[in-house]
Amino acid sequence: NMVWMDDVDDDDEGEEDDDQNGGGGGGGNERQREHPFIVTEPGEVARGKKNGLDYLFYLYEQCREFLIQVQKIAKERGEKCPTKVTNQVFRYAKAAGANYINKPKMRHYVHCYALHCLDEAASIALRRSFKERRENVGAWRQACYNPVVVVAAAYGWDIDAVFNSHPRLSIWYVPTKLRQLCHVERSNAAAAAASSSVTGGGPDHLSF
């Protein structure tokens, strides 16, 4: 179904003179860490020793494929079948040679991937805006929280329902911070509604 890049390295071809991200175990056998992410627009190739956000989101798709593999094996063996990306899936990914996938990284950016899934237009706009302003990845990551909360508002701030509504997102645990933000926002909205019903109309009245 999906096209798979063959082995350890799936970086785009770069233009820098020194060794690229790619190459696997070829010459130097020296690559130790992934290149840092930079804020890129969709389709944009990250130059230099950097990775773009398309690559980040692709890692989530890869994890999904690994989960599907793990599920298939579990069903064959009649064992318990995970519904989420668990430690077991991360271990499987490592064993399959995907050393560039690890739990802390994937958990770190889950809410960014969520925005990408839930509101692609908003996600793209945010990427363009932060790229233009030359913001770093950390700033972009922080900025991804609120748009997801806005999406959640339409679900009564039930962030679990939001995640479950999307098949590619439902396999990821809801990050604690995102859950807390939704809770706070719901409380605020409830307080605002109560206050307006005191100062003005009740729930059945227009207050202007």
Place this chain on the structure above:
Amino acid sequence: NMVWMDDVDDDDEGEEDDDQNGGGGGGGNERQREHPFIVTEPGEVARGKKNGLDYLFYLYEQCREFLIQVQKIAKERGEKCPTKVTNQVFRYAKAAGANYINKPKMRHYVHCYALHCLDEAASIALRRSFKERRENVGAWRQACYNPVVVVAAAYGWDIDAVFNSHPRLSIWYVPTKLRQLCHVERSNAAAAAASSSVTGGGPDHLSF
């Protein structure tokens, strides 16, 4: 919705002269363990220091109500919301005074409750039969496995699908042994099918 027995003790009124299961902290403060289960038919009152199977199944309903409470509280607080009867639910039950509920016991009889949910007629027939033969609870419990596997056969031996198909059952983890039995049975069926296709007709032919 459901009628709740008021406090710690929900035993039926007994006829024995010595102290009954019930009474809570009344006089002796001496009750340490639940009375053992005996095989009873539906509606039958267990005499003596025994509990009947209606009571066993009622404990599962109680756990479900405790789960619903825990879920309600979690949603209010914006915390993670369990979908199954977890350690947290057992702890909540204890804290709510239901000392007679504990994890090992509930896990021990899950497949018996499953049969009760999935095929009440078969469950009742089995209870009557084992009561008649004066079998002990352990023997009845063992005998509950196979009828559940038979139900699972109709779901391609996918026991998770079986549990999930029933709202009261879906909140319980599938016991490992039951999962293994279904796996073995599926393998046997597959082997039989393969063998019959060698000796006789293929899947599209009648082999008799």
Place this chain on the structure above:
DNA sequence: GTTTAAACCAATGGTTTCAA
């Protein structure tokens, strides 16, 4: 012996620390 339930265990989700 049978049955109950406390106690235990490895592995989990989640996070922090720290080196590169």
Place this chain on the structure above:
DNA sequence: ATTTAACCCAATGGTTATAA
């Protein structure tokens, strides 16, 4: 600023060993 192995932690699902 960013990555990620390593670590820690409480709490989990699951089971065993014990007690009654």
